[in-house]
Amino acid sequence: MNPVSLDEIVRRVEEIPALPQYAHKVLKLTEDPSTTVTELSEAISRDHALAAKVLRMANSAYYGYARRIYTIGDAVIILGFGTVRNLVMAASIYHVMDRELPGYVLARGELWKQSIVCALMARKLARRCSYDNPEKAFVAGLMHDIGKIILNTYLSEAFAVILDKVNKEKVPFMTAEEEVLGFNHAVVGGKVAEKWNLPEELVEAISLHHNPGGARISPALTAIAHLTDVACMTMGVGLGADGLLYPYDGYALKVLRITHPDLEEIISEVSDSMFDVDSLFPE
Numbered sequence: 001m002n003p004v005s006l007d008e009i010v011r012r013v014e015e016i017p018a019l020p021q022y023a024h025k026v027l028k029l030t031e032d033p034s035t036t037v038t039e040l041s042e043a044i045s046r047d048h049a050l051a052a053k054v055l056r057m058a059n060s061a062y063y064g065y066a067r068r069i070y071t072i073g074d075a076v077i078i079l080g081f082g083t084v085r086n087l088v089m090a091a092s093i094y095h096v097m098d099r100e101l102p103g104y105v106l107a108r109g110e111l112w113k114q115s116i117v118c119a120l121m122a123r124k125l126a127r128r129c130s131y132d133n134p135e136k137a138f139v140a141g142l143m144h145d146i147g148k149i150i151l152n153t154y155l156s157e158a159f160a161v162i163l164d165k166v167n168k169e170k171v172p173f174m175t176a177e178e179e180v181l182g183f184n185h186a187v188v189g190g191k192v193a194e195k196w197n198l199p200e201e202l203v204e205a206i207s208l209h210h211n212p213g214g215a216r217i218s219p220a221l222t223a224i225a226h227l228t229d230v231a232c233m234t235m236g237v238g239l240g241a242d243g244l245l246y247p248y249d250g251y252a253l254k255v256l257r258i259t260h261p262d263l264e265e266i267i268s269e270v271s272d273s274m275f276d277v278d279s280l281f282p283e
């Protein structure tokens, strides 16, 4: 099979729906220190479907609030701007992520589940290694594999060739993906992040999540995206065709100044709280 052309990839990226206007507005508001709780709550509540999704997720066990949260205003006060921002982000991209990806042998819902678990793990890891913006780490974890949505289309045809390469040449799945298709899902994911006008360190973290040594803008954020991706695979979450075919990059551990046992501890903490992962589905 011939590699996919850049034009074709750009065209596919264009087909991905843009982030809704309200999402941009909410993201902007959360970044402005002069925004009040009322302003942010009103911006979210203006879109009823969004508000309902945010409330459903806010009430999941993952946000650790024992009593029920009934209003967006309460969610903003109790959970804080950063967490609410993440919930809006997650609710906005849910419809893009919630699809079947036969090319990666992922059933409908699996990419979403993997992404949300990665997002929670990324935030935990960020806190553990004192990365200054755990909420940004959450978004990196949430979106790191978004490029799979685009490359999926081509994978069914190329899959046998890629797997053959992995087995015979003992290269990681992504290297084989890149050699056969001409692109890997990380680079393509970076293009989606660019289209969505995400900050450049997020574009980098997504583009290089399998090659953290190449990061220049934020090696720490990229290292977090990488380690959470491999850790999720280790846990067997969203384990598709390429699961277990990615090795840990020792450089990423070094950048974050954490050890293998630290990482294993985080994996087991996240695994322990996996009982209610379905409650994180916004619909």
Ligand SMILES: [Fe+2]
Residues within 6 Å of the ligand: 144, 145, 185, 186, 209, 210, 229
């Ligand atoms: Fe990946």
